[in-house]
Amino acid sequence: MASQAIEGRRARAQVVTGDAACRKKSIELLEELGLPKGLLPMEDIQEFGYNRETGFMWLVQGKKKVEHTFKKIKQTVSYAAEVTAFVEKGKLRNIIGVKTKELMLWLSVVEVYVPEASPEKVTFKTGTGLSDTFEATAFALGQ
Numbered sequence: 001m002a003s004q005a006i007e008g009r010r011a012r013a014q015v016v017t018g019d020a021a022c023r024k025k026s027i028e029l030l031e032e033l034g035l036p037k038g039l040l041p042m043e044d045i046q047e048f049g050y051n052r053e054t055g056f057m058w059l060v061q062g063k064k065k066v067e068h069t070f071k072k073i074k075q076t077v078s079y080a081a082e083v084t085a086f087v088e089k090g091k092l093r094n095i096i097g098v099k100t101k102e103l104m105l106w107l108s109v110v111e112v113y114v115p116e117a118s119p120e121k122v123t124f125k126t127g128t129g130l131s132d133t134f135e136a137t138a139f140a141l142g143q
Contacts, residue, residue, distance in 0.1 A: 003082055006049065006058050006060075006082070006084065009049075009051055009054065009056045009058075010049065011051075012051055012053055013049045013050060013051035013056070014049065014050050014051075014052075015047065015048070015049040016047070016048050016049075017046060017047050017048075018046075019043075019044055019045050019046070021048070022045035022046070022047065022048035022059065023045060025048045025050070026040055026042075026045070026048050026057075026059060027141070029050060029057065029087065033087055033088070033089055033090060033091070033092075034089060034090045034114055034119065035090065035091075035092065035112070035114055035122070036114075036122060036136045036137075036138075036139035036140060037139075037140065037141045038139045038140050038141040038142060039092075039112065039122075039139045040059060040079070040083065041066075041068045041079075042059055042061045042066055042079050042083070043061060043062075043063060043066050044061050044062035044063055045059055045060070045061050045062075046060050046061060046062050047059070047060040048060075050087075054086070055086045055087050055088055056084070056085075056086055056087075057084070057085055057086075057087050058082065058083065058084040058085075059082070059083045059084075060081065060082050061079070061081055061082075061083075062081075063081065064080075064081050065078055065079060065080050065081060066078070066079045067079075070138050070139060072135070072137065072138035073134050073135075073138045075100060075101075075134070075138075076100070076101040077098060077099065077100050077101075077109070078098070078099045078100075078101070078106065079097060079098055080096075080097035080098070080099075081097075082096075082097055083095070083096070083097035083098055084096045084097060090113055090114045090115075090116060091111065091112070091113040091114075092111065092112045092113070093110070093111045093113075094110065094111075095108075095109055095110050095111060095112065096108075100124065100126065102126075102130075107126040107127065107128060107130065108126060108127040109124050109125070109126055110125055110126060110127045111124070111125040112124050112125075113125075114136065119136070120135060120136050120137075121133050121134070121135065121136060122134050122135075122136045122138075122139060
């Protein structure tokens with residue numbers, strides 16, 4: 001089910017399966033990190049894993065990918081069947097599997113962070129070096 005990148009990091013990771021349990025754990029982790037709880041609105045999540053020692057986390061969903069539009073900011077984001085990232089307080093970094101649509105292009109999101117000085121803001125950084133900052137309320141659960 002999971003890729004080799006995940007398989008190699010399973011040791012000492014907390015792994016849960018089933019959509020309800022995975023959603024709950026991913027939301028709890030986002031909350032613990034000080035990130036908006038609706039940041040990862042994936043569907044049919046089959047597996048969530050988190051290794052506290054390394055900060056590596058992953059989500060595997062049943063569908064190939066899911067697109068979600070955050071209505072408050074009119075931003076469409078695509079989540080691959082597998083999303084991985086390294087996490088730390090206020091930040092997801094080295095993200096794989098998340099893309100945002102800018103004009104007609106899909107750009108990979110490589111980092112998401114909440115600046116300590118402005119916890120009401122969320123900044124997204126793409127692989128091209130572009131970044132955009134939004135109100136954190138746009139990523140509340142159910143948005």
